[in-house]
Amino acid sequence: MTEDSEGPQGQSAYRRLLADIKSGQLLPGSRLRETELAERFGISRTPVREAIRQLEADGLVTHQARQGATIRNLDYAEVIELYEMRSVLEGTASRLAARMAQRVEVVELTELNDALAASAPGAAAQELNRQFHRTLLDAARNRFLVKTMSALQKTLLILGPTTLADPTRPEAAAAEHAAVIRAIAAHDGDAAEAAMRAHVEAALNARIRAMRGREIPMEDE
Structure with a gap:
């Protein structure tokens, strides 16, 4: 196999692994066995190894003694740090959107949020929530903010299943979103940032409850 063919196959394997992490098929602590993944994807081990290296560079994979490559487990302190950064970035995005958003974007945010409020917990709610936050970020009109948030969202993938699977969370999240939209x-701008920061804090609290429910170990202890 040539180097040219390994590159695209490595990128394809990387995207598929990212999708598996996002869907919850690969959970924190899951082992990444090159041979099994190569068989599943119908490619050689070389591009699989390339994909795993890229995930490691993203901070999503770690190597552990006697286990090899595994999806990284974040401890409580790291999760709190992630959400603190999310609060800063999305709070800033909301402040900017209050100045820059067009009427059509406010309408789109409202429609997405109404659909979220009416949706069942799980994958559908997760996708509507993703679209809401992406639309808000676009409305901020800041490409560097978008790029920084994209990098953070990759790390958020390894937190595991969405907190919107909680039966109470979609309705609560929609109410928090509504305050941002208003x-x-x-x-x-002040109110938009404050409302978004309150929303991210509520999301963090839901995440911590979910982690305790799954009894995720606190690695620093």
């Missing part, structure tokens, strides 16, 4: 529609 502030953006009113062009109130």
Whole structure:
């Protein structure tokens, strides 16, 4: 196999592994066995190894003694740090959106949020939530903020199943989103940022409850 063919296959394997992490098929602590993955993807081990190296560079995979490559487990302190950064970035995005968003974007945010409020917990709610946050980020009109948030979202993938699987969370999240939308529609940057930060704090609390329910180990102890 040539180097040219390994590159695209490595990228394809990388995207498939990312999708498996996002869907919850690969959970924190899952082992990545090159031979099994190569068989599953119908490729050689070389591009699989390339994909695993890329995931490791992203901070999503770690190598452990006697286990090899595994999906990384974040401890509680790391999760809190992630959400603190998310609060800063999305709070800033909301402030900017209050100044920059067009009426059509406010309407789109409202429609997505209404659909979220009416959706059942799980994958559908997760996708509507993803679209809501992406639309808000786009409305901020800051390409560097988008790039930084994209990098953070990759790390958020390894937190495991969405907290929107909690039966109470979609409705609560929609109510929190509504406060952000009202502030953006009113062009109130302070209120928009505060509402988004409150939303991210609520999401963090839901995440911590979910982690305790799954009894994820605190690696620093």
